[in-house]
Amino acid sequence: MARRVAKPPASADLDARKATILEAVVTEHIDTAQPVGSSSVASSADLSVSPATVRSEMVALEREGYLAQPHTSAGRVPTDKGYRYFVDHLSDATVGSAQQRQVAEFFAHVRGEVEDVLEQTSTLLSEMTNYTSLVVGAGHGHATILSAQLVSLDANHQLLVTVFSDGAVTKHSVFTPYAVMPSDVAEASRQINALLLGTSLEHRVQVPSRTDQVASLVRDAVATLHAESPTVEGEQVFIGGSSRVAEAFNGVETVRKVLAILEQELLVVSLVQDVLESGSSVAIGSEHGFESLASCALIVAPVTIDGQRAGAVGLLGPTRMKYREALAAAQLVSEQLSRHFIGEDERVQ
Amino acid sequence: MARRVAKPPASADLDARKATILEAVVTEHIDTAQPVGSSSVASSADLSVSPATVRSEMVALEREGYLAQPHTSAGRVPTDKGYRYFVDHLSDATVGSAQQRQVAEFFAHVRGEVEDVLEQTSTLLSEMTNYTSLVVGAGHGHATILSAQLVSLDANHQLLVTVFSDGAVTKHSVFTPYAVMPSDVAEASRQINALLLGTSLEHRVQVPSRTDQVASLVRDAVATLHAESPTVEGEQVFIGGSSRVAEAFNGVETVRKVLAILEQELLVVSLVQDVLESGSSVAIGSEHGFESLASCALIVAPVTIDGQRAGAVGLLGPTRMKYREALAAAQLVSEQLSRHFIGEDERVQ
DNA sequence: TGTTAGCACTCGGTAGAATCGAGTGCTAAC
DNA sequence: GTTAGCACTCGATTCTACCGAGTGCTAACA
Structure with missing residues (x-):
């Protein structure tokens, strides 16, 4: 780790x-x-x-x-x-007005689900800076459940579809070795919804332990949902411009090592998290604990919604990266991203 | 394109x-x-x-x-x-027994949603061969809708959650400039579900054009869903071992170009699709139309469910790749993957 | 005491020459 | 048609010489 x-x-x-x-x-x-x-x-x-x-x-x-x-x-x-x-000792800089316009333009027109926005943001950031960008979306451990519904794929396979207050939707398949009747699925779905409504993955609910088939289906479904770790899961990483890694270093071996790190999403998440928690916005060379990233610098900027940390954006480049520009870009984008999510309600789509 | x-x-x-x-x-x-x-x-x-x-x-x-x-x-x-x-003129080869065991082992124990399985498969394939792997999941344009549900995030934001017969779940946010009452959301949800049930994205439904608020919500929601292209969307690509690109070539510039292609998911999908449709299982050098991949060879193998093409696995390496081993691995994995999805019902989880 | 010009020295990079040798194409003999 | 023999080619390697950017040191200077 x-x-x-x-x-x-x-x-x-x-x-x-x-x-x-x-x-x-x-x-x-x-x-x-x-x-x-x-x-x-x-x-x-x-x-x-x-x-x-x-x-x-x-x-x-x-x-x-x-x-x-x-x-x-x-x-x-x-x-x-x-x-x-x-x-x-860097004097704060702002990004060039052309780029400011680019960012404004982007956020004025970007549409779609959160995931799409984050993904496109990672591309934006990478194109602005010519560095590899990391965009981390928050997990939904703290979000409350708005709806939980069991849908029958066939007699032995049900799908638990859960909608969270932050707009996230998860699915978990539930397998039953015995065939379940549609009416039982519907009943289980009702019970699950009643049970989970308003709860979050952090605070798990007790499932009443009756023994009939509906109850065991309910139990299985809820257990499957809860098997998901509330902290790690749901944290998505979007990596933009990984080909930039090959621009930043001239040794193929270095490129390989860095790419190998980027492949491991969990690692990337925890890396960004760690830097964020260290209170600094830049980790240079060996400051982050990864040997393979010894020749890299990582810039991070938190994304917040209502003061709550809701993710982060980052830029990964060589230690000799253009810190001023990259920092400014990361900060600008993270601010705009924060505002985007808060301001979504007010904007007319 | x-x-x-x-x-x-x-x-x-x-x-x-x-x-x-x-x-x-x-x-x-x-x-x-x-x-x-x-x-x-x-x-x-x-x-x-x-x-x-x-x-x-x-x-x-x-x-x-x-x-x-x-x-x-x-x-x-x-x-x-x-x-x-x-x-x-390659004599067909089978993969080594150690690798056969590895694959069998993998498919015996792999669990979770389709996406997770595909993602892990891409890692498996890449680790088996030391090449970059591509795993393409089928779109759900032909799948029928099992459930469509409108969930209210707040008065102005509803979320349309759609469950397909192939187990896919999509979400689409629907914004209303006017506030919608919970009871209206529930009513719209009922209507949408009734309207969409059993239809597919390929065959779109007509929405009755009444003018009340519920009807316009229904219309908006269905329109948002239908805005999704049935062919392109939903086709997911999982790329495993992109760092292997840096092993395969010794010019940083070549590595950059290949990575730049891999970043564009749509491109990768259509590339794999094209090779598949050409009837061949290997595209060498300039045979696929991409100049940047001139020094690459691409191996593909279709994944089928009930004879229907349901995706593909692929391997991307240098033209001087180990075709025999890579072909065998791709074929083995694609067969096992096909069997995995068909056989899911019979296996006890 | 801090600054600077002067100078010898270091050492990577480059260029040229010499050499090596793997591998070729050709030819003539089998 | 096959092959041994042989001259030839040309990239790679080694060696040398040398250039020059840049240093560290020292002694003179303000």
Whole structure:
């Protein structure tokens, strides 16, 4: 299972010049994917200081763990800690107006069931940023049951269809080794509905233990429903733009590892959950516990409905991802998504 | 949209020796991913003939388009046509007994809704073969409606929950700009159920055009359901082991392209459909119309229930994939899957 | 004391030359 | 028709030389 996400170490503040230099290195490396030398930092950043000075500062930054050198006589590359500092001291940015329009446009016209909206949102987010996006929908453990109905597929197979207050619908097939009469199914359906109405998966109901066939059908059906774990189940993940993984890394092996993680939905859910709970909105490199994602950074933003956490959106990219843009995009989309679900009532469809 | 899959050109039979040589080249190249030279063919294949003879045959095979030379002084590599001949003349093989056990084991214990079974099957298939697997579930356009029920989420939002004879359940939200009373919802629900019962999405019903509120709710709900395309919708794709794509190719760019295709579910469905309809069970290289999949081969096997096509399983790999094993696995799994759904009634759960 | 110019040094990357060898195509003999 | 023999091709590998970006150090400077 997912390891707890390390709380980002409250990085002691660097003095202004070191901070500027670090920022310059990070920015340029994100841009070029190349090690950054002292001279380009000296000329790019607006500290009027010679490369030599920059160099000696870089030595210090390297000693303190913010930068690393691939080899002597190469420029410097940010470490995870370096990225962390960069992200923590990022001035908030907003996304470009073109993208704002794109998002507004999207949410103005998106239609359909929650699942469809989430799925399309994941595509949107991935297309906006060119990173792989994760959209996690909340489970319905806390939602109350609005309707539970038993439908007969044939004499031995019934289907329990449950509608929840959050609009989720689940189905569970119930097999009976004995044939059940339609009238009994109808009766069981009535009883199940009466029994479950208003309850939630978190607070399970007692089923009266009579012994007739209808009662045992009711018992089987309710048991099948309750077999579902209220926390894990129903949490859906939509992954958008997984092909972007292949853009972000140039080693096929890294791509494979990352994809292998993304294949495991439960893992992805718990990963996003963990980062969210750590209170941070970014997990860089080894901060999340997954070795295979050591060269990845994950950005998350919660989706809330009425202040309740109702899911999250995320972006997965290389550690040298465009944090400012990606953060802004994730935040914008998560806000809009939250508003979308709250505001659904008011909007005329 | 997907281009029609070219019917594999009925490859004129090669004489026995050419066939043997071609087979040896294909087999070895699949194994080593390297161009194959005349001497290794001469020694491996059991034609007692010198490399020089093999060479002259290879020239002929190249002229006829079965083999290609990456450059002078390299060995030969099969072309798509070469693979096609190889596949067409493949002696049927069965999967190893260990894998047979694995499949039997899987189907003996797999439980849950159709979707879950299909999803797990895709994982199974991918793990058996180390290729990316595709499992396509049939749409429910032809299934009849067993129950249609309108559940009220709030005064303005109703949810139409429809149960089909194949066990599928769909939901469609219906928005009303005016508030609807619970009693009206219940009445509409009754009417909708009566109206839709026994119909299918292919054969749509006429809705009486009265003007009262209940009738307009009924009309809206049915219209929303019918807005769903009976052919395309409901066809689900489960992709297993997409990370295997990164194992199969060593160019990151190829990996990206293939993943980009896999992201588009509709494309994948129609791709599988097209190959299936072409009557062949394998599409090699450019045979399916997708340029981005030029270096891929796709194996498909239909899943049938009562002789009706009810979906398909597929395997996507490089053109130099292990056809014999992959074909056997796909066929075994598709048969077992078919049997699973038919046999569900008889098995005690 | 902090900054800077100067400089020797390191080391990855690139280019060119030499070499190797797997594999070919051709030819002549069987 | 088959095959041994052989010259030839050309990618891959190795080696060398060398370039140059970038460093660390030192000594001079403000």
